[in-house]
Amino acid sequence: MTYSTEKLSEEKVFKDPVHRYVHVRDRVIWDLVGTKEFQRLRRIKQLGTTFLTFHGAEHSRFTHSLGVYEIVRRMIDDVFDGRPEWDHDDRLLTLCAALLHDLGHGPFSHAFEKVFDFDHEDFTRAIILGDTEVNKVLQHVGSDFPEKVAEVIAKTSPKKLVVSMISSQIDADRMDYLQRDAYFTGVSYGQFDMERILRVMRPREEQVVIKKSGMHAVEDYIMSRYQMYWQVYFHPVSRSAEVILTKILHRAKQLFKEHYLFKYEPLHFFSFFRENVTLEDYLKLDEAVIMYYFQIWQEEADPILSDLCRRFVNRNLFKYAEFDPAKEYKKMAELNALFIQAGIDPDYYLVVDSSSDLPYDFYRPGEEEERLPIHLLMKSGELREFSRESEIVDAISGKRRTDHKLYYPADFLADETTAGEIKKQIRSLLE
Amino acid sequence: MTYSTEKLSEEKVFKDPVHRYVHVRDRVIWDLVGTKEFQRLRRIKQLGTTFLTFHGAEHSRFTHSLGVYEIVRRMIDDVFDGRPEWDHDDRLLTLCAALLHDLGHGPFSHAFEKVFDFDHEDFTRAIILGDTEVNKVLQHVGSDFPEKVAEVIAKTSPKKLVVSMISSQIDADRMDYLQRDAYFTGVSYGQFDMERILRVMRPREEQVVIKKSGMHAVEDYIMSRYQMYWQVYFHPVSRSAEVILTKILHRAKQLFKEHYLFKYEPLHFFSFFRENVTLEDYLKLDEAVIMYYFQIWQEEADPILSDLCRRFVNRNLFKYAEFDPAKEYKKMAELNALFIQAGIDPDYYLVVDSSSDLPYDFYRPGEEEERLPIHLLMKSGELREFSRESEIVDAISGKRRTDHKLYYPADFLADETTAGEIKKQIRSLLE
Amino acid sequence: MTYSTEKLSEEKVFKDPVHRYVHVRDRVIWDLVGTKEFQRLRRIKQLGTTFLTFHGAEHSRFTHSLGVYEIVRRMIDDVFDGRPEWDHDDRLLTLCAALLHDLGHGPFSHAFEKVFDFDHEDFTRAIILGDTEVNKVLQHVGSDFPEKVAEVIAKTSPKKLVVSMISSQIDADRMDYLQRDAYFTGVSYGQFDMERILRVMRPREEQVVIKKSGMHAVEDYIMSRYQMYWQVYFHPVSRSAEVILTKILHRAKQLFKEHYLFKYEPLHFFSFFRENVTLEDYLKLDEAVIMYYFQIWQEEADPILSDLCRRFVNRNLFKYAEFDPAKEYKKMAELNALFIQAGIDPDYYLVVDSSSDLPYDFYRPGEEEERLPIHLLMKSGELREFSRESEIVDAISGKRRTDHKLYYPADFLADETTAGEIKKQIRSLLE
């Protein structure tokens, strides 16, 4: 028996609140879970700052990664196995890609990538191909195996079916995170009948397709996704925390550029400030490290940095107002000027944040690869694009929804000991 | 309207996966939740190292504290309110004590308290009475209010009924954590019918009692607790992580005593090493800070400290064997000697850990205050100790169960490049 | 204390799997539940023939009626009570109307009403106003109280707010049945966040309105309803059973008209056959009685009646094919002729059944009273029709969806011992 087909002497399970149990029989999977790069995902929250709005959302990317693996394992072992369109030799590749698909995520990825201009997907690739424990395990399977796994995750693999199992409009990734995020936040919106969807999935050369009889279950899944986006992922309070987080990173980077003397040297941040991050530096960064710095930065001399850190650590967030950039740009300029007059730096304290997207632009065939439409498999064997069959999905298909909000520190504006008159003006503009 | 009776203009809710919603109408409660000392509980896991065994157990003491508050609120508002035995004036006191009962917990409390010899309950008291945001809010209610809250939490309050709602054999604390820990780990054992138990609770001068008709629901709760202890809280894998954690702290303290030169100065630890911790120091310590140190200590020169930290961070835990101290003390001495011969320091790498306790010693009336028995309220109005009515509880009442395990690094012992013969001997003794 | 305000000495509860507990404090409600007319609802399934498709759907209208009562009770006691727009004097009226709203339902109402041309709502009114135990209880409250309750149920009451709590696009009736039917069938579609919806409901003079912040929860509810209709209520297999049931009743009525000599005199049916049903006759009819007749009719000499009854009792249902009446009327005529040639009476064995409706035509303001739109209560106090705010609901609003199917006995057509050639033709037309 080679390493790639080696089974554990006894199946191992992880107790999982979403899937009851995650089952592992393959030695390779077991070894991957044990690597320090994979264990690192325990120290990165799946939903970043959302726990400040939904207090249950403290779950990590580790749990989500196991979940995606388990869904893919069930697809293969319970549904695809034995069907002529499914190549059994792709099994291990698919399981590994599922398990490792988020491996390159760092703490609060979104904000970090924006401020320090990098892409976590490059780090996923770097971890899989670099000098890491994960790479060693994958190498053990075959010298080109790391590259193959990386290609599936990067969606550049020629194995389109395998790619679609992990990254498509109805993939294991989304099916896990919707259910998991719903479970941990406690909202009911993320529930859909995954058992049913798995049962109606069929492998085809280009992608996973859905038997027509499962159409309603998929409609329900799409609606769940829509609701989760607007109810949870884009919740204005989480976005407020995200805004502050981003501004902390901006401020620290700015201070570094200006040769500000930090009370505690931010060693872990230097390569980020220089936008020259090595894999080793990157792997050292997790949420514990970030939170450590945010805590000690509360004591920094720079008033903006210390204030923003205090806000983030103690959940003293910005308030928000509806904002329409198309109509209200004049008001924005006015506010900007007033903030400066009031001595509150608008670069850090008057922030427009926009959520827009994907979840509402469900089915626009032919744009980027990930936007490939879901196909229904009709009784005749024909494939039909989903929105042609589903009136509900057709109705919402291609409609982009955008929401803009203006974030500001209500407590500063309420403090009338200085610039009272100007602050009053600001407040009346904001209401 | 005074501050103590002030209501929010509109009820606020927290979405909670266990209780659906946590409801807040009282201004005082809302203000307490917003304090930085309470927000700090977000950075301390409810179950310490258990997430290394049950990966879902990443929830914080913040969520649990809100849960205990909510249960007490429902007891009062839905069941006790209007009954002659319940003094409405105790409402706010009880809610505050429920919310704040775990306020003094630090990161991985158990290990920290053992190694650095302090009691988190003293810090709970210190936070409530000291110069803190929490104290300011409580002072606002009344100058003696902080002291009253502290007394309820310390179980020294003359208001025995109020104390029993938060600390007794069937209190809001336990009812929340059993359900919450079950929910986040995904095990089914922690479930019981809390709705029913709340409905049959009745206030009496000395304590909360249970209507006889609710006896079976309470039996089920007691069994849940028993199962949770042995299945989750005392799980040998979590204990392995706990053993390593404790040894890290021991080692660091020892190195400090020996004037070891740390590569990174452990500023946050100094006052702990000196066993002279101020409230300010204490509040700075949370799990992010601990994990930060454990990560950088992986690079320390001391091989024991760096090895143990690597183990904890990357979840490379000790294995365990059953151990009976009464019968196997000789074997233990032998193992100790062999470890030394093999160059593995037994003080850090050969550890006996014992779990024993309370959960099995359910109903021993008349020992410490917390061990007060549950009383059933009979139809006649008479009170009867629970185990006199319940055959099941009687059967297990007062039986202490203890479990000892021996923890060791299996990987070290498997490495036969050095001291191969001795390690072989050790392994055969351990099996 | 008068009867109308009399409370039970201790609250009674019914254990309910959907709402956990149904709480009763009011003597009037307790007495109504005990009447034989209300107990009769135990012998009428909530979902008629659906249990033949979803085997868990064996729950009765009794359980649903308690559920609607409980939801209304929570609306009033937990949300409306104390608000100026809510008249506390309407409480008992609303609770009684909620509890009794389905009182006139008979077994398999839909089919019975169609074949014997009556309306169960007339019987609801008759039971409330007639010589019944229910009437006695209501009379005890006040001599005009039965009439008031009947008016609310009939939607003719001037108390529009009360009516809307029980009959509107988002009422207690629908909220209970969606959740209950989902629970008992085991499908996940019927779930939505009722806790949230209750919390955002506000009484207004004309109707219950929804605070804007609850919009997404209501969207989710509307989608649940849509899914339940097409996935459960209009499931083609249940409709097949419904078709057979209807044809049994037709056949029995026809035989009666033709003075057919029944082996067992169908005493309970006589007044239905004559379309001259008294209240007393009506109340004697429940599903047990119907099933009794269907069983003994299996032994009747008339081959159509006995065959259809055997099919229904033993779940040997008709198969179905898609059918488009607009395009396929010629094919239908052809099939009709062929059935006659094959000796299979098309009046009973070739049936078009159409489902269409309401669930998809969600929000057409201004049609029948029940179709009144849901109104959102904006922060400004203004009311806005729901679909103007919700893009999703707007997208599906007013779109009627209809589905036609053709039902036939596949087993008859497969039996080629007679008319083999003709049956082959029929089969090829049907495929």
Added chain:
Amino acid sequence: MTYSTEKLSEEKVFKDPVHRYVHVRDRVIWDLVGTKEFQRLRRIKQLGTTFLTFHGAEHSRFTHSLGVYEIVRRMIDDVFDGRPEWDHDDRLLTLCAALLHDLGHGPFSHAFEKVFDFDHEDFTRAIILGDTEVNKVLQHVGSDFPEKVAEVIAKTSPKKLVVSMISSQIDADRMDYLQRDAYFTGVSYGQFDMERILRVMRPREEQVVIKKSGMHAVEDYIMSRYQMYWQVYFHPVSRSAEVILTKILHRAKQLFKEHYLFKYEPLHFFSFFRENVTLEDYLKLDEAVIMYYFQIWQEEADPILSDLCRRFVNRNLFKYAEFDPAKEYKKMAELNALFIQAGIDPDYYLVVDSSSDLPYDFYRPGEEEERLPIHLLMKSGELREFSRESEIVDAISGKRRTDHKLYYPADFLADETTAGEIKKQIRSLLE
């Protein structure tokens, strides 16, 4: 391919609220479900009169039978398959026995068997071996197959392992009904971690055994069972309904013996009254038929029969008092005499009912076959009787618990228009 190994072209599923889906691939199973004898189980409630206490308990033996089949299927396909101790040739036999194990149950079996002195297990055997659709399907597998299936159900089969999967202290039957009855009643007690128990089950020659690591999950299951018995199955209100039901049957039988002239001839009952029931008669009897008679018997001239029927149909049950037969036999004689004086026939209106049993006498090895102890499979391969390892189960093992209650018509006794003085005496004795 022979019939016994024939697979459906596509797997069929039944939506089930307890197991999510019941999966059928085997043609034989599919055909058995379609027989009229199996469909008949839809017309027999799983919990008899319990729905009068827990209104959700309206589920049928049909749903339970499918559930037991599904659990056994999962045991075999997910856990036993491929293990040397499991004979793959026993698969179909086990599945059929699981599906059909309750086939001979009639309506309200317990009461019927007591009054008319028969055993439903004889009818199970008769249906399997007699001239039935079920027999035809089984014959199709092999001429001795019906006999083999009957033997497994009767526990006389030499295949002890197979028997133990369906009838033992931890079998598929109990695992389904505990979960199912908990689900439909809505109580939380019946929940346990079946996934875990299935995973630790191992086939051995004599019986299914449990891996030591699953001990706690089995403890939890045993406690669930204990709770379900005393909380649900022996609920005094259900027992009251059961008492009345039994008395109706007694009365009808007695009247028949006395040549009473029934207004409506009870054709379906004649062979029962004569205690000479044929299979054909038996199969005609279901709950619809029983309820039909109970309804028409409300109009019988015999005051006892009509009164008892009215009570049952309209849920006007007897009240109960605690009763200790050992101490209170004198009081019982006194009450008997007073009832006669008051003109209330004590044979029908003063009834002692006792619940005692099995659930509490959990583990008495060596009595009847069904009482065989559960065995734990130790790491060493040794088997140990469960209660030797589990302190909790040891504590309750072998302890019989009995509960006696005295049932009587409180309404009769409250009516003081006749025999007022005597009734007062009775009431004071009963309180």
